[in-house]
Structures are given as C-alpha cells and as structure tokens.
Amino acid sequence: MAPTGALLLGYLLGSIPFGVILTRAAGAGDLRQIGSGNIGATNVLRTGRKGLAAATLVLDVLKGWAAVMLVGWLFPGNAALAAAAVFLGHCYPVWLRFRGGKGVATLMGVVLALHWPIGLVYAATWLGLLAVLRISSVSGMVAAISAPVAAAVFGRFDDVFLLVALALIVVWKHRENIDRLISGTEPRVGGGRSA
Numbered sequence: 001m002a003p004t005g006a007l008l009l010g011y012l013l014g015s016i017p018f019g020v021i022l023t024r025a026a027g028a029g030d031l032r033q034i035g036s037g038n039i040g041a042t043n044v045l046r047t048g049r050k051g052l053a054a055a056t057l058v059l060d061v062l063k064g065w066a067a068v069m070l071v072g073w074l075f076p077g078n079a080a081l082a083a084a085a086v087f088l089g090h091c092y093p094v095w096l097r098f099r100g101g102k103g104v105a106t107l108m109g110v111v112l113a114l115h116w117p118i119g120l121v122y123a124a125t126w127l128g129l130l131a132v133l134r135i136s137s138v139s140g141m142v143a144a145i146s147a148p149v150a151a152a153v154f155g156r157f158d159d160v161f162l163l164v165a166l167a168l169i170v171v172w173k174h175r176e177n178i179d180r181l182i183s184g185t186e187p188r189v190g191g192g193r194s195a
Contacts, residue, residue: 002075103173104144
C-alpha cells in the first residue's frame, strides 16, 4: 500500500491549483482566462498582482517539497514516486480537466527535497537566467534540464532517470513557447502573452 499512498498523496498535493485559487480569492478573475491561460506564477503576474504571483511561486515550490518530504516520513523508500506524482498532479490536475501548469516551480520543490544541492543549482540556473534574459520559458526549461545534470555531478544516479523524464515533460509543456522562440515572438517577463 505504501507505493499507492505515495502516488495518491503526491498527486493530490500537486493538483492543488494555487494560482487559480489565489487569483479568484483576490477578485482578480479566472486565471485560465488571463494572458496565456497558464496557472503558474508567470501568468499570475499578468494580473498586475506581484504579491499574488510571489505567493503562487512559493506555494507551488512548497507543494513539490512537501509531497516528497511527507512521503519520505509516511512511506519511506517511495520519495521518487511522490516526486513524479506531485509534478504530474501540478501539470495534469484532475480538478482542471488535466490542464495544469508547466511544472517549473513544483519541480524546484521536488529537487530541493530529493537533494538540496541539486535544488540550489536549479534555483541559481532558473533565477539567474530569468534575471539576465527575462524570458520565463527559457529559464524554466534550462533549469529543468540542469537538474539531471546536477544529479549526475553529485553522484545521485538513482535520481537521474526520474529528473530526465520530468525535464522532458517541462520541455513538452513549453512547446508553444519554443515555437514562439523560433519565430522571435516570445515576449519577455513583464509584457505580452507568454507562459
């Protein structure tokens, strides 16, 4: 029952759409009808509510971290299942007809819980590139790709396959952004319609 419990707990935590909940509670409307329609912090920022965007970011990171940590405590040995489940819950939440976020913030929480040095590499890559390029999609995808690379460097080979799989999903979820990057129409953070 432990694997089932790990998968269920991880998925249910991951599927909590904090961006949608916070924007509705604040009277900012349905996030899925704003900007890109994505439920993540970048799209919340398009409501003009920086505080809501920051809260969404923090909560999406925390749910990834909490799922792995809780499962590690309740169902030892099933952290990888929880990591996959919380990430998939965020990207494909049943409550939103499986149309969720792109997983960048939640994946950061996952890697922080699995092995915090990988999380630091992830955070530095993500936030560093975002500060320099101001293109959310590029910084998120490169950060996701950095996770399995960092895992290999730190000798966490058991985590490499999982993190490669999750990074590929992040890239897949950004396929429309990739098209816009190729065409030169991907906006920077603070303007236009992106995710």
